[in-house]
Every structure is written in structure tokens, then in C-alpha cells.
Amino acid sequence: MKRLSLAVATLLATAPAFAEDSSDPIKLTLHDWSGQLITTTLMGEVLKKAGNNIEYVQADYIAQFAGLKTGDLHLAMELWETTAREAMDEAFATGNVVSFGETGMQAIEEWWYPAYMEERCPGLPDWQALNDCASEFATAETAPMGRYLGGPVTWGGFDDERVEALGMDFEVVHAGTDAALFAELEAAYQRQDPIVLWVYAPHWAPAKYDGKFVEFPAYSSECYNDPSVGINPDAAYDCGKPRGPIWKAGWVGLADKWPSAAKTIENFKITNEDMGAMVADVDLNGKSVDEVVAAWMTENKDTWSGWIAK
Incomplete structure (x- = not known):
């Protein structure tokens, strides 16, 4: 993953210092579980505070990679090491999708x-x-x-x-x-x-x-x-699921078109504890995603303000 983050860093380093973000909308993908909706909405609202135009697009968790490769979609905020590793590796190998680093959450x-x-x-x-x-x-x-x-x-x-x-x-x-x-x-x-x-x-x-x-x-x-590895010599997946970080990834052209936004996205970090509390507020306490995100931003202004590229 380090080499993939280097790809983003190289794009950012070679962008002209005076480059401004495009006014076109950055398209963030939405899926079907509360945590991902919260993470993505939080990123989107912070990007709005930074002056970016944002569009949320409903997309399938795995099928979204097709849109990220073509640039029809721009940013995926929750790619779990546990379930998206193979899809990420395939997408990264094309050179059209790059990592924007860890979200800070462990899956x-x-x-x-x-x-x-x-x-x-x-x-x-x-x-x-x-x-x-x-x-x-x-x-x-x-x-x-x-x-x-x-x-x-x-x-x-x-x-x-x-x-x-x-x-x-x-x-x-x-x-x-x-x-x-x-x-x-x-x-x-x-x-x-x-x-x-x-x-x-x-x-x-x-x-x-x-x-x-x-x-x-x-x-x-x-x-x-490799089917030969593991307790069943004739089948793959004869083991548990991987564990590890939850990643951010996006279209390779994002850093060129929205250089400041790309830096803000890389800076995004949130803890399992903060996310778990927000998911509980939505799923158990009946609050909306927008309400929960707004409350977190009010209480943590110093945190998210620090993500915004200066």
C-alpha cells in the first residue's frame, strides 16, 4: 500500500503550486450500511467546508471499482481489508485507481x-x-x-x-x-x-x-x-477472513483535478470508537446520518479543520 500512496504523493507534488480545484463535483460513493454512510457524509461535508462541490452516488460495494477506474466515480471512503482486498489489488494494478491511505479505523x-x-x-x-x-x-x-x-x-x-x-x-x-x-x-x-x-x-x-x-x-x-495452501489441499478460502485497516481509494485523476481536496482526503482519520458511537446514534437512537455527522463536526471542529489542506 505504501507504493500506492506514493503514487498519490507524486501527483500532488508535481501539481503546480497555484493549481485550484475544479468546480466540477467530486463524486463520492454511498453503500448500504450506516457506518459507510456516516464516513462518506463526513468526508463530503468537510470537503464542502473546504469549498469543493460534492455529489453522492449510490453504488455497489464491489461493482463501484468499475466506475473508479473510468473516472465516472471519484472516491470510495470505506474499503475494508476484510472484504475488498482482492478488488482493491486488481483495481490498483490497472493504474487507474490509487490509495488515499487509511481511514484510521481497523476492521x-x-x-x-x-x-x-x-x-x-x-x-x-x-x-x-x-x-x-x-x-x-x-x-x-x-x-x-x-x-x-x-x-x-x-x-x-x-x-x-x-x-x-x-x-x-x-x-x-x-x-x-x-x-x-x-x-x-x-x-x-x-x-x-x-x-x-x-x-x-x-x-x-x-x-x-x-x-x-x-x-x-x-x-x-x-x-x-492457492488451493494447495491450507487444511484443504483442493480448495481456496479454507481460512478466516483478513483483518486490518479500512482504506480510502479513488480515481487516479482526482489529485490532478482537485489537488487540495486530495490532500484533505489523505488527511482524514477517525477512530473505531468515534465511528461506533455515531453508528449507534443512527441505528439505536433513531438519529439521521446528517444529524449525527453535524453533531460530530460541531464537537470536533479542531479535528476536521486540521484535515483541510491549507
Whole structure:
């Protein structure tokens, strides 16, 4: 990633000192979960404060890379190491998409279960123990197979491939939306019903609910790309998901067309704690994304003012 950030730095360094940002709108992508909407709206509002014209565009999480390559889209604010690594690497390799650095947030996305399931399934959080008691997680629709509630299909994550590669007695059922995913967790938790599902951080769920992430064989890029690596010599994805930073990335021409905005985007940093609190305000307290972003900006003016390129 360092060499990709250098590409942006080179573009910024070679831009004329007197260059002004274009008045054309910078197009930021919006997806389907609260945290990403908050991150993107926050970046957009700060860019507005810096004098830039902003346009928000609804886009699929993975399919957005096609628009970033062509310059029809300009900036993606939440690319998770856990699910977007392969798409990022492919896009960066074209030279048409570059990294604008880390957001400051650290990502975990993995199978998660409530703590009360440990009495019913001894050996958790080990994935093999989970598989040994798959029937404890079965529903009428999946029995005798266990049910794993995955995120929306557009999120990626390779859960179907993981189940097959590890020979797990689970059926993957994808939630339709982020809201549906956590509504089902809330209902199951209140009734103490069995559930194992996709949970991610930064998010309010791991703080609100007592539970743990399942421990799969450790992730490696070779596990994802070389079937001979891992416990199943005939299949890739026989390991857990990667963990790491949440990245910003955009069209390579952004730094030329909006040099000051590019510096502001690179300077953006926010913590898991701040983001988790804002997501909770939206998802649990019924506030709008705009309200939450405005409140954070009022309380943290010194922080975001420091991002704006001088």
C-alpha cells in the first residue's frame, strides 16, 4: 500500500503550486450500511467546508471499482481489508485507481455468536467445535444443517466458499440488508435463540451484545489464492477472513483535478470508537446520518479543520 500512496504523493507534488480545484463535483460513493454512510457524509461535508462541490452516488460495494477506474466515480471512503482486498489489488494494478491511505479505523468482519451458545456448544470459539454442533444452529429451513446468517450478497466475504472448503455442515443464508442482519441478532438475543452470523467492527453490536468471533484457521493471501495452501489441499478460502485497516481509494485523476481536496482526503482519520458511537446514534437512537455527522463536526471542529489542506 505504501507504493500506492506514493503514487498519490507524486501527483500532488508535481501539481503546480497555484493549481485550484475544479468546480466540477467530486463524486463520492454511498453503500448500504450506516457506518459507510456516516464516513462518506463526513468526508463530503468537510470537503464542502473546504469549498469543493460534492455529489453522492449510490453504488455497489464491489461493482463501484468499475466506475473508479473510468473516472465516472471519484472516491470510495470505506474499503475494508476484510472484504475488498482482492478488488482493491486488481483495481490498483490497472493504474487507474490509487490509495488515499487509511481511514484510521481497523476492521474485523467474521462469524460471531452470542456468549450463551457456549453452554450449548462446548469448544467454541474454535470453528471445528462450531461445526461439531452445527445442528444446534439449525432452523426448520436448514435442518439438519446449521444456519449461518451472512451479510448482503454484495458485501462479498467468501462465506459460501469457506463453508465448502472447510466441509462445514452449515447453510449460508444472506440477509437482505444491514438493518435486517442486526434486527435478527436483536430478536435472537432477546429470546436466547441459537444464532451465528456476520458481525463487524467498528460497529455497536460487539459492544452491546456479549459474544465472540469464531476462530478459523488464520488468514493468508495464499489461502485465498492457492488451493494447495491450507487444511484443504483442493480448495481456496479454507481460512478466516483478513483483518486490518479500512482504506480510502479513488480515481487516479482526482489529485490532478482537485489537488487540495486530495490532500484533505489523505488527511482524514477517525477512530473505531468515534465511528461506533455515531453508528449507534443512527441505528439505536433513531438519529439521521446528517444529524449525527453535524453533531460530530460541531464537537470536533479542531479535528476536521486540521484535515483541510491549507
